[in-house]
Amino acid sequence: xxxxxxxxxxxxxxxxxxxxxxxxxxxxxxxxxxxxxxxxxxxxxxxxxxxxxxxxxxxxxxxxxxxxxxxxxxxxxxxxxxxxxxxxxxxxxxxxxxxxxxxxxxxxxxxxxxxxxxxxxxxxxxxxxxxxxxxxx
Ligand code: CO
Numbered sequence: 001x002x003x004x005x006x007x008x009x010x011x012x013x014x015x016x017x018x019x020x021x022x023x024x025x026x027x028x029x030x031x032x033x034x035x036x037x038x039x040x041x042x043x044x045x046x047x048x049x050x051x052x053x054x055x056x057x058x059x060x061x062x063x064x065x066x067x068x069x070x071x072x073x074x075x076x077x078x079x080x081x082x083x084x085x086x087x088x089x090x091x092x093x094x095x096x097x098x099x100x101x102x103x104x105x106x107x108x109x110x111x112x113x114x115x116x117x118x119x120x121x122x123x124x125x126x127x128x129x130x131x132x133x134x135x136x137x
Contacts, residue, residue, distance in 0.1 A: 001095040004085030008054040012067045013077035016046045016059045045111045083130035089115040
């Protein structure tokens with residue numbers, strides 16, 4: 001597989017609106033569009049642009065949201081995952097699994113409309129890693 005650019009850093013938050021207020025006040029940064037729901041992933045999402053990447057603010061959506069546990073441990077929110085782009089999602093999955101990494105679920109469509117999957121932090125030095133197929137540019 002070929003490691004591509006850092007697409008975003010995922011930040012879990014109990015309130016996207018409160019987090020956006022922090023980015024607005026501290027950095028003068030505005031959201032990249034309106035927050036939107038990703039029901040299949042149990043999250044509500046909003047992006048903030050930085051010159052070379054993005055911050056993905058993620059808020060729980062529904063009672064089975066995968067970030068509810070994270071917020072139980074980190075009630076104020078916190079850094080949740082990093083997302084790297086790859087040119088070919090299936091090749092990346094095959095190569096990571098061949099190297100013993102636990103891929104969490106099958107590739108599915110992510111917040112940028114391209115396939116994504118997550119890799120177990122226990123195989124990634126403690127970092128939850130999202131792998132995302134690069135969007136067409
Ligand atoms: Co993400």
